[in-house]
Amino acid sequence: MGGALSKQKRPPAVSTKDRAVLELKVQRDKLKQYEKKLQTVLDRELQVAREQLRLKNHHAARLALAKKKYQEQLLRQVGDQLLNLEQLTSSIEYAMVEQQVLEGLKAGNQVLQELNKEMRIEDVEKLMDDTADAIAYQNELAELISGKMTEEDEAEIMAQLDELVEQENAEVIKVLPSVPKGDKVDQHVEDAETAPAAEAAPAKAKAKQAQKKLEEPLAA
Amino acid sequence: MATSAFECPAIHSFPPFFTQQPTADTWNKQRQLWCELVLAHSQHHRVFIIDADEVVGKAAPFHNPAIRRSLPRETVVLVLEHLVSALKCGEWENKDRTRCWVFWRKxxxxxxxxxxxxxxxxxxxxxxxxxxxxxxxxxxxxxxxxxxxxxxxxxxxxxxxxxxxxxxxxxxxxxxxxxx
CATH class of the missing domain: 1.10.10.10 (Winged helix-like DNA-binding domain superfamily/Winged helix DNA-binding domain)
Incomplete structure (x- = not known):
């Protein structure tokens, strides 16, 4: 897996800190083993006590229980020591992490300072001024060019809009239901029919006007 | 770890399976089946090392009491040797070839x-x-x-x-x- 990569990245040498942590962890493992042993002895003593009680041998049972008591005491001490060791190991490991964080921060700070050195305020100000000038020039150019374009464009747009409106009105008229017979309804439909027509009329006029407008500059 | 019993393949109840077959082709096939069985059995029971002296005539899968058959010691060694040299799924612990590591995981x-x-x-x-x-x-x-x-x-x-x-x-x- 990643033969080239692993060859490139030679692992850093084992430091004395690593060795110290290993010593602590080895001691911890030994204590854990000792704890296991104490536990088995303890269980065994309890078993012996029960056995002796069954045999009505009170003295031996008492002795076994006393032994068990002693083992329990030891077990507690071992537990405390284990806790101590683990605390110490975690402290060391945490300190190592902190050290790495600090180194990371240092490196970051250095890079930031170097970058800042490359970017002097006067340079930036000058650059910003130049940019502003360039933008202003560009705007001027755009205005010059677009100024001529607007009139023609507007006329075309208006013409197209009017055409669309007209088409829409035509559709509406087509879709309208046929006129039913009856006085009241008749009145109502008349209103509805005249309305789009009235709307369409000025639109047509507008379209014509726009057409004229479009032709005018061409004629001139 | 092994909660359920290991299920031996049907051939494990076939008496000739426990005798080295004289025909080369048959023996090759038989040896292969034995190797597979040993690996599967060892994985199921988390056996890491097989002692040829201890398994012969006693331990599964080299012994099948139901049909009263056992794989002879020299055949056990041959099977393990195949496991080691051909399949690379094992390793002799020492040169006298009695104890063999079984790599059911390499x-x-x-x-x-x-x-x-x-x-x-x-x-x-x-x-x-x-x-x-x-x-x-x-x-x-x-x-x-x-x-x-x-x-x-x-x-x-x-x-x-x-x-x-x-x-x-x-x-x-x-x-x-x-x-x-």
């Missing part, structure tokens, strides 16, 4: 399992003891828990070659691993 497979655990539990860049890896409470649910130490060392050697671990010893000779 060292590099163990290596990647261990490294995955190390990575998943955030142990990279820390120092671990070998005891912690195979006997520690935190690895109790892992498949490599209670892995024999020699196998662990083989797996760690693989990780060292990959540049993912470094092995060093404490003052009293206990091995420690620093994972990168």
């Amino acid at each position: 060292p590099d497979e163990w290596a990647s399992l261990i490294y995955k655990w190390i990575f998943d539990t955030g142990r990279t860049n820390t120092v671990c003891t070998t005891f912690e890896i195979i006997h520690g409470d935190e690895s109790a649910d892992e498949s490599f828990h209670e892995l024999p130490e020699p196998l662990l060392m083989r797996a760690l050697d693989v990780l060292v070659k990959q540049g993912k671990a470094q092995i060093f010893n404490s003052s009293d000779g206990n091995a420690g691993v620093k994972f990168i």
Whole structure:
């Protein structure tokens, strides 16, 4: 897996800190083993006590229980020591992490300072001024060019809009239901029919006007 | 670990299976089946080492009391030899070929399992003891828990070659691993 990569990245040498942590962890493992042993002895003593009680041998049972008591005491001490060791190991490991964080921060700070050195305020100000000038020039150019374009464009747009409106009105008229017979309804439909027509009329006029407008500059 | 009983294939109840077949082709096939059976059986019961002297006539799968058949010792050795030299799924512990490691998982497979655990539990860049890896409470649910130490060392050697671990010893000779 990643033969080239692993060859490139030679692992850093084992430091004395690593060795110290290993010593602590080895001691911890030994204590854990000792704890296991104490536990088995303890269980065994309890078993012996029960056995002796069954045999009505009170003295031996008492002795076994006393032994068990002693083992329990030891077990507690071992537990405390284990806790101590683990605390110490975690402290060391945490300190190592902190050290790495600090180194990371240092490196970051250095890079930031170097970058800042490359970017002097006067340079930036000058650059910003130049940019502003360039933008202003560009705007001027755009205005010059677009100024001529607007009139023609507007006329075309208006013409197209009017055409669309007209088409829409035509559709509406087509879709309208046929006129039913009856006085009241008749009145109502008349209103509805005249309305789009009235709307369409000025639109047509507008379209014509726009057409004229479009032709005018061409004629001139 | 093994909660359910191991189910032997049907051929295990076939008496000739326990006798080395004279025809080369048949024997090759038979040997292959035996190797597969040994690997599957060892994996199921988490057997890491097979002692030819101890299994003959006693232990499954080399012994089938139901049909009163046992694989003879020299055939057991032949099967294990095939496992070691042809399939690369085993290794003799010593030169006299009595005890044989069974690699139902090869060292590099163990290596990647261990490294995955190390990575998943955030142990990279820390120092671990070998005891912690195979006997520690935190690895109790892992498949490599209670892995024999020699196998662990083989797996760690693989990780060292990959540049993912470094092995060093404490003052009293206990091995420690620093994972990168």
